[in-house]
Amino acid sequence: xxxxxxxxxxxxxxxxxxxxxxxxxxxxxxxxxxxxxxxxxxxxxxxxxxxxxxxxxxxxxxxxxxxxxxxxxxxxxxxxxxxxxxxxxxxxxxxxxxxxxxxxxxxxxxxxxxxxxxxxxxxxxxxxxxxxxxxxxxxxxxxxxxxxxxxxxxxxxxxxxxxxxxxxxxxxxxxxxxxxxxxxxxxxxxxxxxxxxxxxxxxxxxxxxxxxxxxxxxxxxxxxxxxxxxxxxxxxxxxxxxxxxxxxxxxxxxxxxxxxxxxxxxxxxxxxxxxxxxxxxxxxxx
Amino acid sequence: xxxxxxxxxxxxxxxxxxxxxxxxxxxxxxxxxxxxxxxxxxxxxxxxxxxxxxxxxxxxxxxxxxxxxxxxxxxxxxxxxxxxxxxxxxxxxxxxxxxxxxxxxxxxxxxxxxxxxxxxxxxxxxxxxxxxxxxxxxxxxxxxxxxxxxxxxxxxxxxxxxxxxxxxxxxxxxxxxxxxxxxxxxxxxxxxxxxxxxxxxxxxxxxxxxxxxxxxxxxxxxxxxxxxxxxxxxxxxxxxxxxxxxxxxxxxxxxxxxxxxxxxxxxxxxxxxxxxxx
Numbered sequence: 001x002x003x004x005x006x007x008x009x010x011x012x013x014x015x016x017x018x019x020x021x022x023x024x025x026x027x028x029x030x031x032x033x034x035x036x037x038x039x040x041x042x043x044x045x046x047x048x049x050x051x052x053x054x055x056x057x058x059x060x061x062x063x064x065x066x067x068x069x070x071x072x073x074x075x076x077x078x079x080x081x082x083x084x085x086x087x088x089x090x091x092x093x094x095x096x097x098x099x100x101x102x103x104x105x106x107x108x109x110x111x112x113x114x115x116x117x118x119x120x121x122x123x124x125x126x127x128x129x130x131x132x133x134x135x136x137x138x139x140x141x142x143x144x145x146x147x148x149x150x151x152x153x154x155x156x157x158x159x160x161x162x163x164x165x166x167x168x169x170x171x172x173x174x175x176x177x178x179x180x181x182x183x184x185x186x187x188x189x190x191x192x193x194x195x196x197x198x199x200x201x202x203x204x205x206x207x208x209x210x211x212x213x214x215x216x217x218x219x220x221x222x223x224x225x226x227x228x229x230x231x232x233x234x235x236x237x238x239x240x241x242x243x244x245x246x247x248x249x250x251x252x253x254x255x256x257x258x259x260x261x262x263x264x265x266x267x268x269x270x271x272x273x274x275x276x277x278x279x280x281x282x283x284x285x286x
Numbered sequence: 287x288x289x290x291x292x293x294x295x296x297x298x299x300x301x302x303x304x305x306x307x308x309x310x311x312x313x314x315x316x317x318x319x320x321x322x323x324x325x326x327x328x329x330x331x332x333x334x335x336x337x338x339x340x341x342x343x344x345x346x347x348x349x350x351x352x353x354x355x356x357x358x359x360x361x362x363x364x365x366x367x368x369x370x371x372x373x374x375x376x377x378x379x380x381x382x383x384x385x386x387x388x389x390x391x392x393x394x395x396x397x398x399x400x401x402x403x404x405x406x407x408x409x410x411x412x413x414x415x416x417x418x419x420x421x422x423x424x425x426x427x428x429x430x431x432x433x434x435x436x437x438x439x440x441x442x443x444x445x446x447x448x449x450x451x452x453x454x455x456x457x458x459x460x461x462x463x464x465x466x467x468x469x470x471x472x473x474x475x476x477x478x479x480x481x482x483x484x485x486x487x488x489x490x491x492x493x494x495x496x497x498x499x500x501x502x503x504x505x506x507x508x509x510x511x512x513x514x515x516x517x518x519x520x521x522x523x524x525x526x527x528x529x530x531x532x533x534x535x536x537x538x539x540x541x542x543x544x545x546x547x548x549x550x551x552x553x554x555x556x557x558x559x560x561x562x563x564x
Contacts (some may be wrong), residue, residue, distance in 0.1 A: 056451050077453035089445050093319055094498040103441050108453025110462075112437035139499045155448070 015064030104158030303516030311509030314491035332384030338391030408479035408537030
């Protein structure tokens with residue numbers, strides 16, 4: 001069956017970007033079509049968030065071409081939904097949960113316009129989906145960190161976009177809620193395109209369709225398997241042992257459930273936020 | 287005390303204070319939540335340069351102040367997202383250059399500039415009728431802008447990056463916001479003076495923020511708090527002069543009352559938040 005590559009959702013070709021004279025993206029190529037569900041893993045400072053910012057049009061690359069729905073990222077605004085890594089806003093900001101989620105229904109343009117009945121319904125539905133139906137009228141400062149994170153996810157779901165970008169969306173969520181979220185994304189992912197950046201390989205590898213490794217360069221083979229070469233290129237040499245013993249085998253063998261899954265989670269959580277563990281030679285070296 | 291209300295001076299001052307509170311409560315709300323207090327300080331001191339130029343050219347100093355405040359508002363608005371770390375320094379420069387220009391222009395003006403102190407410290411008791419109409423017009427512009435643009439102003443104030451991803455023209459919205467701030471600052475110069483504008487813009491709004499659940503309520507509360515502070519400052523200054531013969535300018539009294547209100551509100555808020563019932 002021919003994949004709809006004639007109109008890819010995302011098309012990045014040979015994208016280079018330096019920030020403060022430090023190279024962050026080096027020759028990144030990435031094509032995604034409708035139905036793709038990609039996880040990007042990689043070390044901190046490896047450029048994962050920068051890559052997302054380029055796709056969102058918040059950063060302009062030095063070189064290369066980025067097309068979203070065949071348009072420049074700035075033209076494609078409003079068609080892409082986004083969950084940022086951390087809540088950047090001030091929790092004492094006087095605003096109710098529902099008004100934050102309604103920002104997912106912003107229309108663009110200087111006037112903006114008022115929200116319609118449909119906008120409100122979408123916002124309420126997104127909140128209900130994230131288990132926040134009771135918190136609709138609360139001021140955001142009265143929520144916990146995890147609830148706040150869910151508000152941001154609800155805001156992105158309310159956009160009703162066909163392209164969803166999530167930057168560490170589950171960092172402060174319970175594993176069960178995180179699992180539900182990914183399950184929901186997986187269900188709807190035939191109709192849309194999803195990129196998720198995460199350290200939590202254990203959870204995401206279960207749900208996503210493909211995995212890429214990122215460390216300035218993007219290593220991506222349109223498959224769910226993380227090859228030894230990918231991990232080595234991404235994390236560097238001290239990784240070998242880890243790759244053989246846990247990550248490589250477990251991630252390659254995604255039909256194996258049970259014990260494999262448990263070990264996978266253990267590997268992913270074994271250190272400070274999962275993947276970092278593999279760059280720590282002492283932890284696993286004996 | 288009530289016989290003060292029969293004086294046309296006092297009536298005009300009271301009206302000016304109440305009308306200015308509307309501008310300062312609404313714009314101050316955005317200034318506080320978007321953390322632009324130092325920018326508005328820069329704008330008011332830049333406006334002083336315009337006051338000086340007005341004297342030098344022999345035109346209405348308020349016109350000069352408005353032009354200078356709007357011009358520096360646009361400059362800071364354009365710099366806002368491009369400078370990030372350097373913004374603070376730029377604000378300090380606009381602040382100081384505005385004052386320097388004002389002093390230079392005034393010193394170059396032949397003769398004595400009798401009204402200068404009223405721009406530095408405010409002179410609400412001697413506002414001309416024309417000023418009242420100016421504030422009415424300004425309140426109208428601010429309310430209209432907020433009715434039309436509140437959704438975007440709120441989105442940009444709350445989470446600028448997400449607003450941008452959703453296609454909101456963030457630069458244009460920031461320019462509108464700084465334009466409104468410039469106009470509010472120029473208005474408040476008459477009430478409390480260049481130096482104290484920043485306080486009247488931020489303190490009532492910061493007090494309201496402790497209690498408000500959304501921006502609209504914060505605006506209403508800030509307007510009411512501002513109205514209370516300006517009018518009680520006026521009555522206090524009248525009373526001090528009437529009963530004890532102490533003549534103090536009204537502007538500083540208004541600011542001190544606002545700070546006391548803020549302090550009391552903070553104390554009550556802390557007690558309420560601590561109590562287990564809420």
